[in-house]
Amino acid sequence: MELAPVFTWLYGLLLSLGLGTSVADLISLVALAVIVFGFLAVVALFLVWWERKVSAHIQQRFGPMMTGWHGVFQTIIDALKLLQKEDITPALADRKVFFWAPVICFVCAFAAYVVMPFGKGLIVSDLNIGILYIVAITTFTIISLLMAGWGSNNKYALLGGMRSAAQAVSYEVPLVLSLLGVVMVTGSMSMNDIVAGQAGWGGFHWNALFQPLGFLIYIIAATAEANRTPFDLPEAEQELVAGFNIEYSGMKFAMFFLAEFVNMFTVSAIAATVFLGGWNGPLLPSWVWFLGKTLAMVFVLMWFRWTYPRLRVDQLMEFAWKVLVPLAFLNILYVGVMAKWLKW
Amino acid sequence: MAEQLRTEEMILNMGPHHPSTHGVCRLILTLDGEVIKNCVPVVGYLHRAIEKMVENRTYAQCIPLMDRFEYVTSMSCDWAFCLAAEKLTEITVPERAEYLRVIMAELNRIASHLVFMGVTAMDLGALTPFLYGFREREMIMDLFEMTCGQRLTYNYIRIGGVSKDIPPEFIGQCRHFLDIFPGKIKDYEKLLLKNPIWIARNRGIGIITEQMAYDYAISGPNARASGVNFDLRKDDPYSIYNRFEFDIPVLNGCDCYDRYIVRLEEMRQAARIIRQALDQLPGGEIRAKVPLKFKPEIGELYSRIENSRGEMGVYLVSDGSTKPFRLRARGGSYNHLQAIPDIVRGLKIADMVAIFASLDIIMPEIDR
Amino acid sequence: MELNGVMTKQELIDHIKAHFPGPLEMIETKQPEPYFIVRPEDLVAFARFIHDDPQLQMNFLMSLAGVDTGQRCEVVYNVCSYPLKHRLLFKILLPRDNAEFDSVLSVWPAANWYEREVWELYGMNVRNHPNLTRFLLTDDWDEGNPMRKGWTGTDFITLPDRG
Numbered sequence: 001m002e003l004a005p006v007f008t009w010l011y012g013l014l015l016s017l018g019l020g021t022s023v024a025d026l027i028s029l030v031a032l033a034v035i036v037f038g039f040l041a042v043v044a045l046f047l048v049w050w051e052r053k054v055s056a057h058i059q060q061r062f063g064p065m066m067t068g069w070h071g072v073f074q075t076i077i078d079a080l081k082l083l084q085k086e087d088i089t090p091a092l093a094d095r096k097v098f099f100w101a102p103v104i105c106f107v108c109a110f111a112a113y114v115v116m117p118f119g120k121g122l123i124v125s126d127l128n129i130g131i132l133y134i135v136a137i138t139t140f141t142i143i144s145l146l147m148a149g150w151g152s153n154n155k156y157a158l159l160g161g162m163r164s165a166a167q168a169v170s171y172e173v174p175l176v177l178s179l180l181g182v183v184m185v186t187g188s189m190s191m192n193d194i195v196a197g198q199a200g201w202g203g204f205h206w207n208a209l210f211q212p213l214g215f216l217i218y219i220i221a222a223t224a225e226a227n228r229t230p231f232d233l234p235e236a237e238q239e240l241v242a243g244f245n246i247e248y249s250g251m252k253f254a255m256f257f258l259a260e261f262v263n264m265f266t267v268s269a270i271a272a273t274v275f276l277g278g279w280n281g282p283l284l285p286s287w288v289w290f291l292g293k294t295l296a297m298v299f300v301l302m303w304f305r306w307t308y309p310r311l312r313v314d315q316l317m318e319f320a321w322k323v324l325v326p327l328a329f330l331n332i333l334y335v336g337v338m339a340k341w342l343k344w
Numbered sequence: 345m346a347e348q349l350r351t352e353e354m355i356l357n358m359g360p361h362h363p364s365t366h367g368v369c370r371l372i373l374t375l376d377g378e379v380i381k382n383c384v385p386v387v388g389y390l391h392r393a394i395e396k397m398v399e400n401r402t403y404a405q406c407i408p409l410m411d412r413f414e415y416v417t418s419m420s421c422d423w424a425f426c427l428a429a430e431k432l433t434e435i436t437v438p439e440r441a442e443y444l445r446v447i448m449a450e451l452n453r454i455a456s457h458l459v460f461m462g463v464t465a466m467d468l469g470a471l472t473p474f475l476y477g478f479r480e481r482e483m484i485m486d487l488f489e490m491t492c493g494q495r496l497t498y499n500y501i502r503i504g505g506v507s508k509d510i511p512p513e514f515i516g517q518c519r520h521f522l523d524i525f526p527g528k529i530k531d532y533e534k535l536l537l538k539n540p541i542w543i544a545r546n547r548g549i550g551i552i553t554e555q556m557a558y559d560y561a562i563s564g565p566n567a568r569a570s571g572v573n574f575d576l577r578k579d580d581p582y583s584i585y586n587r588f589e590f591d592i593p594v595l596n597g598c599d600c601y602d603r604y605i606v607r608l609e610e611m612r613q614a615a616r617i618i619r620q621a622l623d624q625l626p627g628g629e630i631r632a633k634v635p636l637k638f639k640p641e642i643g644e645l646y647s648r649i650e651n652s653r654g655e656m657g658v659y660l661v662s663d664g665s666t667k668p669f670r671l672r673a674r675g676g677s678y679n680h681l682q683a684i685p686d687i688v689r690g691l692k693i694a695d696m697v698a699i700f701a702s703l704d705i706i707m708p709e710i711d712r
Numbered sequence: 713m714e715l716n717g718v719m720t721k722q723e724l725i726d727h728i729k730a731h732f733p734g735p736l737e738m739i740e741t742k743q744p745e746p747y748f749i750v751r752p753e754d755l756v757a758f759a760r761f762i763h764d765d766p767q768l769q770m771n772f773l774m775s776l777a778g779v780d781t782g783q784r785c786e787v788v789y790n791v792c793s794y795p796l797k798h799r800l801l802f803k804i805l806l807p808r809d810n811a812e813f814d815s816v817l818s819v820w821p822a823a824n825w826y827e828r829e830v831w832e833l834y835g836m837n838v839r840n841h842p843n844l845t846r847f848l849l850t851d852d853w854d855e856g857n858p859m860r861k862g863w864t865g866t867d868f869i870t871l872p873d874r875g
Binding site for chain 1: 354356378465468469470471472475476479535536539541542544545692693694695
């Protein structure tokens with residue numbers, strides 16, 4: 001059961017109220033924003049619970065079990081608890097910077113979903129620079145990490161902010177290069193076009209099958225962009241005691257925390273859309289395929305976190321610049337040759 | 345006009361409350377960016393004045409204090425003290441008690457190395473081996489609880505023998521543990537040792553040369569990973585260790601990676617010793633006849649045993665009364681922490697964490 | 713039990729007495745290691761001798777402890793040799809007031825914190841030590857030297873002798 005017809009019907013309802021197209025458009029945009037925000041908030045809550053269960057079962061324990069069936073309401077309870085915590089700002093902190101850092105992080109995490117194809121016809125706005133827009137918006141989180149590190153007036157936070165900025169900037173390059181391979185083959189940066197290009201073979205004409213190296217580079221760079229282990233230096237607990245968000249408490253901390261999980265969902269959704277066929281697939285509705293593929297990628301990211309140790313800062317930089325970037329260029333060469341020779 | 349960029353050295357305090365230091369230890373680091381220029385350890389947060397307290401207690405009352413001298417391997421601490429007291433009076437410990445002491449001490453060694461393994465991996469970001477190691481440690485804790493009722497500070501090894509005999513279920517459960525344990529060690533090795541991230545974080549980090557090991561009196565697995573072939577159980581044997589067949593793992597890498605491997609291998613050898621001890625366990629008394637008011641002869645001696653952290657030595661001075669005159673308990677971590685400033689100079693903070701974890705430093709030994 | 717050392721106890725005693733120029737007092741004990749009393753002024757020379765002599769090679773300082781016997785103060789050194797596997801115990805005797813002795817850091821760098829602890833808890837001064845600062849006790853400790861016999865603190869109770 002596809003969801004696009006529902007939205008079209010709702011829009012028709014709005015028009016029939018006699019408000020005129022511009023007012024109806026305005027109302028529908030606001031409504032879409034609220035719906036997407038609501039969906040992502042629920043997704044973030046779900047992911048926090050799921051991470052705790054996945055990590056618990058990997059470590060042979062149970063995880064949350066008391067609040068609801070197998071602890072499903074745990075995240076809501078935790079969010080309520082964080083809401084009632086005192087919001088402390090350090091006395092010597094740079095107030096404006098300290099205040100705006102979590103806001104920017106949160107907003108940028110959600111702004112990427114304007115171009116995300118949730119299903120057939122379920123996209124808020126199909127910009128023709130879709131992929132470029134996503135890359136540009138997710139880069140803003142780097143600024144917010146730096147702001148958090150600087151504004152906290154704390155050496156640990158400063159170290160965390162510097163590390164995270166270095167890491168994010170370094171891994172942007174292979175990320176974008178790996179996406180470039182797909183754009184070359186598709187011939188367009190629009191997300192709907194990328195998904196449509198993978199519609200062949202009954203919905204299994206995935207880009208990952210044709211560009212495995214690109215897919216691998218994307219996964220590694222995406223793990224680094226999402227600040228997950230083995231690249232979670234900005235928040236290395238054992239060394240920096242929570243890194244850049246050490247001075248944040250209450251709702252501001254909750255914003256960083258939820259933004260991290262929404263980021264994880266974003267990079268997995270991009271992987272699912274660009275490399276794994278998006279919402280294409282037989283039998284099931286398109287949004288089910290999209291969610292399923294995204295959640296599978298999220299599971300892989302969680303699996304990485306609870307298995308691997310952490311890299312040191314200089315080893316991380318070395319890996320990005322000396323290994324990933326050359327491989328990414330190699331991938332582009334390969335795609336270019338294949339596109340010319342096999343007429344992809 | 346271009347301003348000079350200020351690149352000052354930063355003083356960072358890895359304070360007493362820190363998820364990574366093992367116990368309460370404060371490290372004052374002088375950093376230049378991420379590179380450590382100097383490191384000053386500040387200790388004394390866990391000072392309980394054990395050495396002053398024992399002068400006020402009888403020998404039997406000292407044993408719970410020695411438990412807390414190093415609570416992760418408290419069987420060995422009890423044993424070191426009882427060995428010193430027994431040597432002063434030349435008591436012969438019954439055979440069964442000797443075997444029980446060896447079994448308990450080796451089980452304790454395995455438990456301590458499991459803690460080491462978990463905590464080291466956790467400090468480097470691999471959060472899962474910690475829980476796998478503790479799963480096996482729970483089985484050992486069950487064995488101890490069944491024997492003496494305690495899980496951490498046992499007060500089990502007494503002067504002249506041990507305090508209680510093992511219940512009948514002990515041998516069966518211990519053998520079951522020994523049967524599954526080698527497979528688990530293989531799991532731990534497979535999980536981390538060939539991982540390129542693990543190797544990159546540990547290979548070549550924290551070099552302790554053989555000369556440094558002698559200069560700073562570094563003992564135990566830390567020295568054995570630097571090529572020093574010395575184990576008190578073979579080279580200065582105490583109790584009945586000369587009846588068992590076991591190997592001493594000695595590696596030449598001198599770095600964190602080898603220290604990890606040496607301890608994993610020691611766990612295997614400890615399991616071997618326990619198996620032989622269970623096979624040879626005789627019947628008989630578990631405690632020699634020791635007078636109620638135990639008064640050793642006047643004299644002084646230094647006796648040492650091989651603890652899981654290194655050499656645990658007890659210098660005991662007795663003046664013929666029921667209370668020790670002077671007790672100087674020396675643990676391996678005391679020397680290892682002294683050597684840290686020399687080891688970490690020029691490395692990064694992340695390496696500091698890896699080195700501190702791999703040296704297996706436990707603070708109560710240092711502060712007493 | 714005898715040690716696995718290369719030299720027996722009597723050979724060790726003879727070798728040290730024959731080759732060390734200063735006066736030494738040897739005490740007979742039942743323990744397997746020799747027991748010497750060295751003059752405080754010969755301390756560093758003795759330490760260097762047993763460290764460098766190729767037949768002794770005592771390169772491992774096992775323990776350095778201060779003792780207060782009530783009449784005098786002592787500093788007791790337990791050393792052993794890793795290649796040759798023999799042990800030695802020697803001590804220096806000092807008066808209770810204004811006790812001072814030389815640091816053996818130049819021979820065994822491991823003595824650093826041991827000597828610092830002796831200074832702090834016993835009040836014995838260590839010459840040539842680079843860093844005599846507060847170590848185990850708090851930074852503003854002003855209640856004397858706790859390990860001395862006869863020291864009492866505000867909450868120091870003597871337990872009854874129950875055996």
